[in-house]
Amino acid sequence: MSGVDGGERTAQAGGPLDDPQVANAQVTHVTQRPLGVLAALPQELGDLIEAMRAESGVRTVIHGRRDYHVGTVHGVPCVVTLARVGKVAAAATVSALIHAFDVEAVVFTGVAGGVGEQVRVGDIVVANALLQHDLDASPLFPRFEVPLLGMSRFAADAALAAQLAQACERFIADEGAASAARFGTREARVHRGLIISGDQFVASAAGVRALRDALPDALAVEMEGAAIAQVCHEYGVPCAVVRTISDTADDHAPASFVSFLTEIAGTYSNAILTRFLKARGER
Numbered sequence: 209m210s211g212v213d214g215g216e217r218t219a220q221a222g223g224p225l226d227d228p229q230v231a232n233a234q235v236t237h238v239t240q241r242p243l244g245v246l247a248a249l250p251q252e253l254g255d256l257i258e259a260m261r262a263e264s265g266v267r268t269v270i271h272g273r274r275d276y277h278v279g280t281v282h283g284v285p286c287v288v289t290l291a292r293v294g295k296v297a298a299a300a301t302v303s304a305l306i307h308a309f310d311v312e313a314v315v316f317t318g319v320a321g322g323v324g325e326q327v328r329v330g331d332i333v334v335a336n337a338l339l340q341h342d343l344d345a346s347p348l349f350p351r352f353e354v355p356l357l358g359m360s361r362f363a364a365d366a367a368l369a370a371q372l373a374q375a376c377e378r379f380i381a382d383e384g385a386a387s388a389a390r391f392g393t394r395e396a397r398v399h400r401g402l403i404i405s406g407d408q409f410v411a412s413a414a415g416v417r418a419l420r421d422a423l424p425d426a427l428a429v430e431m432e433g434a435a436i437a438q439v440c441h442e443y444g445v446p447c448a449v450v451r452t453i454s455d456t457a458d459d460h461a462p463a464s465f466v467s468f469l470t471e472i473a474g475t476y477s478n479a480i481l482t483r484f485l486k487a488r489g490e491r
């Protein structure tokens with residue numbers, strides 16, 4: 209933790225951690241490494257930080273121009289942060305989670321554009337594997353391959369991804385019909401498979417067709433997940449990515465993305481993360 213406590217600005221937010229007796233009670237948790245939970249944008253995190261504030265209090269650590277919120281949610285010690293947008297931002301953030309906060313695993317949540325023919329707005333995709341669709345050092349290396357690592361697809365942790373998918377299925381069983389009626393979407397489906405990432409917001413029929421042609425098994429496109437999966441692979445940290453489909457990466461994508469992000473994304477994240485963390489807290 210030297211990276212955090214040495215030389216970085218730390219701020220103590222209000223809550224039970226301010227009470228020394230409660231702080232002492234936390235000592236029993238010191239050996240339990242936290243879970244890193246992150247999203248790109250605040251709307252994609254839902255009310256997670258408020259839930260942490262209510263349950264344990266929040267200690268906010270500023271590191272590399274980001275706020276890392278440390279506390280407990282649904283019984284699970286967590287470090288919650290925003291990566292911001294793009295692969296570099298995501299890689300920098302997850303690297304800090306690993307090195308400065310010693311997270312035991314990483315979960316990324318947010319929205320994505322649907323690429324697979326069966327993937328519609330309102331569906332949920334849990335990654336089995338992730339790939340950078342804009343990485344191309346050909347002819348020196350095969351298209352999509354990370355040079356010198358010899359890999360293009362990074363596997364999500366199977367157990368973590370299965371737990372996330374179960375949380376999604378439970379959400380749909382509990383609230384799928386009601387939330388479909390509320391948001392005017394069809395009842396959500398959970399898909400599992402390949403998520404692709406690149407430093408572009410894909411927003412044209414031609415663009416999404418080109419991705420489908422190059423990567424026929426891709427289900428969803430976003431801008432962070434594969435960078436997180438690569439860094440986690442390199443450090444041996446389990447990771448999983450869940451994405452709700454905000455648009456279908458075509459010409460309607462900008463409008464669909466904005467309305468989904470502002471009106472729906474937080475509800476989905478809350479519902480999925482609550483179920484996922486409660487189940488993890490009961491382990």
Ligand code: ADE
Pocket residue numbers: 319320321408409410411429430431454455456457458461465
């Ligand atoms: N995230 C959500 N929708 C996206 C899209 N169409 N392209 C890239 N990232 C996205």
